[in-house]
Amino acid sequence: MEYPIAATTMIVSSCSEDDSTDQPPGVFDGDSKTYQLQSRADASVSGTATVVENEDGTATVNLKLTGTSAGSFPAHIHANSAAETGDILIDLNEVDGASGESTTIISATKAGTAITYEQILELDAYINIHQSANDLGTLIAQGDIGVNEITADSREYELKSAADANISGTATIHKRVSGASLLEISLEGTPADGEHPAHIHMNSAAESGDIAISLSPVVGANGKSFTHIEEDDAGTALNYEALLELDGYINVHQSANELDVLVAQGDIGINVLTGDSKEFALHSVLVPTINGTATVHKRLSGASLLEISLEGTPADGEHPAHIHANTAAEGGDIVISLNTVNGANGKSWTHIEADDDGTSVSYEQLLEFDGYINVHKSIAELNVLVAQGDIGQNELTGNEVSYDLAAVSNAAIFGTATFSERVNKETLVTLELVGTTAGGIHPAHIHTGAVADAPGAVIVTLGNVIGDNGISVTNVTQANSGGALDYDALLAIDGYINVHLSAEDLDTLVARGNVGANLN
Structure with a gap:
């Protein structure tokens, strides 16, 4: 197999007899093309x-190599591209090793068909220069010519490591x-x-899909593979622009006997990542x-690749994951099912x-989505969460204010209430108490007025504090009366928080504290 590398085309200065002012009268000044x-x-x-145009329309092919030594090197023009290989179309004179040069006047192909300068520039062909007449299998130089010439247009894609972290690279079209x-x-x-x-497969690597285009194997000795592409495996025409718009990805496999083991992989075409991204935190549960x-x-297509990356997952774990509607504090139905997190690397x-x-x-x-992500312990234990985080408009901005919740009936129970701002200006209210008892369920509310003025009417009902961990989380968007209540309004509220012993004993308080405008 002969493997080409991308060529940079150099156009040698040329002009016709009609527009030349440098050539003496009667001297033909033909066009030329250098590959x-x-x-x-x-x-x-x-x-x-x-390739130089002769006055009679035929062509002269001048080969010029650097780095050759004594000897003669056979040369030919072959059909197809170097990536495809093909039969000899035209025999060229051998390259002289001492000078590195060869000159051949061409008026016909090896089969005897007449060929002009213009037709050579339109050939579907490449040139091979061999080590010797006795060693035609060894090439010393090679290059595509004619319609196979490489233009300046190209697109590079990243191929990331898979089974072997040491193997990675690029795919360039x-x-x-x-x-x-x-x-x-x-x-x-x-x-x-x-x-x-x-191979090039259909869809993105995250989705997987059938083989669309078979590529030449990557040679381990140099890590290279070259494939000429003008159609897919089904025979459908596929030009350069269509390939850049393909919904596909590349897989490079361990071997023909281990196709299930990938050494490198990468999205291409419309699946390539633009560089725009947004990261959301997933917290321990x-x-x-x-x-x-x-x-x-x-x-590039406008779709998304959602990457979950967790630390601390067990090597044998498989953790289902989903995007749910609403905030994590509210809970909600599954909206988008995500691929399972692999415990061995914490990835999905x-x-x-x-x-x-x-x-x-x-x-x-997706960046504006009203949702949150749950990562579960296993398919058999979906009720057990290992990680969770709000996304989209529910993301926390980092702005927050904390208030002390003092002990009331039990000196061992006290803590804080934190108002955290969301991107959408809603508020996550988190109560964190120490000293609560496992099994306890403690109702909590924001009341009107200050502690000193209690009792006041309930303004906002908060989630119960769970005695097992002393935590309550509530997404606050409005007062119980229905009036809108955003983060700024909540910080200015004339209120205080009561945490009660139980739903049956609301008169007994375990913690309380002023919030909003009543902060001391």
Whole structure:
């Protein structure tokens, strides 16, 4: 297999007899085109192939290499691109090793078909220069010509490590003059004796999908693969622009016998990440050591990749995850099912372009979503949470005010009330008490007036304080009477908080404290 590398085309200055002012009268000044010849077996050998227009319309091909020594090097123009390989179309004169040069006048193909300068520039072809007549299998230089020439247009995608953290790289799509593509995979860390099958699959890597385009295997010795692409495996035409708009991803596998083991993977086309992202905190619930983040990445398509990254998950754990409606303090139904978090690495990736009902959800809409994420212990224990966090408009801004809740009937029970601002200006009210008893359920309310003026009417009913952990969380958007109550209004409220012993004994208080405008 002959492997090309991307060529940079250099146009040699040319002009016709009609517009030349430098050539003497009667001297033909034809057009010319220069193509790059890249190194192959010997990195020190490279050069150019210049096609020059002759006065009779035929062409002269001048090969010029640097780095050659004594000897003669056979050269040919082959059909197809170097990534595809093909039969010899035109025999070129051997390159003289001492000078590194070869000149061939071409008027016909090897089969005897007449060919002009203009037709050579339109050839679907490439040039091979071989080590010797006895070693045609070893190439010293190679380059695409004609319609296979590489233009300046290209797009690079990241291929991330999978099974082996040392293997990663890029996939670069180069545009040819013909409008077709050369896809170049370049990996670092591949084993010298490796041969790694590669494919473009449909959908994003987070979704997975069928093979759309089979690629040339990555050669472990140099980490390279080159594939000419002008159609998919089903035979549907696919030009460079269409490839950049593909809903796809690339998988590079361990071997033909281990296709289930990936060494590198990356999204391409419309699934590529734009660089826009938003990170949300996922807090510990059941296990204090398990926490992390949920990051929403924007794709070129406008869809999202949601990445969950947790620390402290057990190696054998599989943790279901979902986006729910409302805030975590309120609770709500599942809106978007996420891929399970793998305990071994604490990771989960989910492609999101719609909710579970099929309603479209763009990146911007996800950032404005009224929701929260739950990560569960296991499919069998969905009622046990290992991590949780508000997202979208429910995210906390970092602005908050804390108030003391003093002991009343039991000197051992006291704590704080914290008002935290959300992006949407709603408020998360968190009560945290120490000294509560497991099994206890303690009703709590914001009352009008100050503690000194008690009793006052209930303004806002808060969530019960759970005796097991002394915690109560409430999302506050309005007063019990229905009047709107945003964060700023809550900070200015004329009120105090009462925490009661139980629903049956509201007269007995376990903690209380002034809030809002009554802060001492």
